[in-house]
Amino acid sequence: MALPADPVPVARYLAVTFDCPDPTELARFYSEVLSLPVIRSTDDFALVAREGSPGLGFYRLDDYQRPTWPDSSVPKQAHLELGVDDLDAAQTRLFALGAVAADGQPMPGRRRVLLDPAGHPFCITL
Template sequence: MALAKLDVVVLDCPDPRALAGFYAAVLGGTVEGDGDWVDLKVPGGPSLAFQRASGFVPPEWPAADRSQQFHLDLAVEDLDTAEKGVLELGARPLDTEDRSRTFRVYADPAGHPFCLCAC
């Protein structure tokens, strides 16, 4: 028997509304709230929340001294199409050179690593 149920994944960032908008453009869903806490209600999946963190320092990938701590894997039908879309939205590539793999690694506009994964 589980003791708890996953409610939401929360990402610290300097601008919660902007980062919620980035992920809404990538995943769909509805951005709710403003200020220091913003929610993204994702259709058919868990919600994401974005919390203002003063002095936020983005992780580096890969780096032992500024570990990513977690990342999101986002399933996509077409890696090239999804890559073009996330780059247009402000993501930056971290590890995309090996085009034979089934995943590519990016950083969102606040610096959190995420992967696009072929499904």
């Protein structure tokens, strides 16, 4: 069965939402990392985005457990891949914002694996 030349989408992409213990803290971190404003914030949810564009959401989960990557006892459910021009400079800035280096660094000359303040792994990549 052929698809129409210009199919009508079933849905609109709004956001990827991460569970965390403190939505305000994680929204502040990613707001600074991505230079995006926090456009919604409550005690239980925060959204970082430009108005009318997809963004990143952060949802409070009272029994949140930090991922233990690379150990899989508490697996990561997702991670972000962020492009950078200078790995060392980006890593230094991200450390100042609250990120830490993950124990495993499979390709440190091209990609660095960091953990956000809630423990979610994310990569910065050339």
